[in-house]
Amino acid sequence: MSAIIFDVLPIFIMILIGWLTVKLRVMKAEIGDALSEFVFKIAVPLLLFRTIAAAEFHGASPFRLWIAYFSGVAVTWIAAHLAATRFFGRDDRIGVLAGVSSAFANTIFIGLPLVQRTVGDKGLVPLSILIAVHLPVMMIIGTIMMERAEHKISGKQERSIAKLVRQIAQNLVRNPLVIGLAGGSAMHLLGLTMPGPVESIVDQIAGVAGPVALISLGMALEKYGISGNAGIASVTAGFKLLLLPACVWTASHLVGLASDWTAALVLISSVPTGVNAWLIANRFGVGHSLAASTITLTTALGAISVSFWALLLGV
Numbered sequence: 001m002s003a004i005i006f007d008v009l010p011i012f013i014m015i016l017i018g019w020l021t022v023k024l025r026v027m028k029a030e031i032g033d034a035l036s037e038f039v040f041k042i043a044v045p046l047l048l049f050r051t052i053a054a055a056e057f058h059g060a061s062p063f064r065l066w067i068a069y070f071s072g073v074a075v076t077w078i079a080a081h082l083a084a085t086r087f088f089g090r091d092d093r094i095g096v097l098a099g100v101s102s103a104f105a106n107t108i109f110i111g112l113p114l115v116q117r118t119v120g121d122k123g124l125v126p127l128s129i130l131i132a133v134h135l136p137v138m139m140i141i142g143t144i145m146m147e148r149a150e151h152k153i154s155g156k157q158e159r160s161i162a163k164l165v166r167q168i169a170q171n172l173v174r175n176p177l178v179i180g181l182a183g184g185s186a187m188h189l190l191g192l193t194m195p196g197p198v199e200s201i202v203d204q205i206a207g208v209a210g211p212v213a214l215i216s217l218g219m220a221l222e223k224y225g226i227s228g229n230a231g232i233a234s235v236t237a238g239f240k241l242l243l244l245p246a247c248v249w250t251a252s253h254l255v256g257l258a259s260d261w262t263a264a265l266v267l268i269s270s271v272p273t274g275v276n277a278w279l280i281a282n283r284f285g286v287g288h289s290l291a292a293s294t295i296t297l298t299t300a301l302g303a304i305s306v307s308f309w310a311l312l313l314g315v
Helices: 002-023 029-053 062-087 092-103 107-118 121-154 161-173 176-190 196-207 209-223 230-255 259-269 276-284 288-313
Strands: none
Touching (some): 029 107, 029 209, 062 259, 092 276, 092 288, 230 259
């Protein structure tokens, strides 16, 4: 247990350091935004590039991994939607936001450094395979469901699914994470290796991805907080930290994933809610307080829940 605490606690202490630097006015929140851009556009893409380029898949299929993870997402999303609409009496738009907030894990800023620290570099392979589809799948489903909810409530014209998917696909082609994964895949398939100096530079930049991601996330937390919706946010936070990883753990065993891949998936699913829930709320102008409150609650309680799942997994 003490080993797990020493693995998990530094993750959340770095988030706390980032939050304190803004709270105590050591640095401005805008600096955190700049660090987040560096992480998203340079450091993490290079880390994913390096991981996939040198990965040993041993014939493992990504489809069982995707089935295990996204079946857990589906169960959690539906449960949160029903809780918001049936139990709390909210409309379908808040139901969608509850689903997103409960099922959208912060794979980049927390999941990546957590898996690297607890499972090791071998855990970065399943994480990279998940990241390859996680953002597009979650954003496409979230956007389609939100537009349908708006159409149902206000009669607002709904865009065709084909047009929506095409627009998101165009954005993804320019996404640095996708570019990093695609470049690493090409290197892997062609059997190429990086020249020594290039590899050294890539290693050094990729090495700071985790710590900088955590500190920049902490600096961004100042803008969220708990702003109402404490009851429903407590439910979505509970679903995110407990129900989602429980479902992913069960599904991973049912499809027969290897132990290290199972550990990586469950730990990824147990991390706090990603900021994309807030971005979807911003895009549609609804559910800001629910998304913000869930992000804050799951981040505050994340050290406990992640330690629990790490102990259960024996990593």
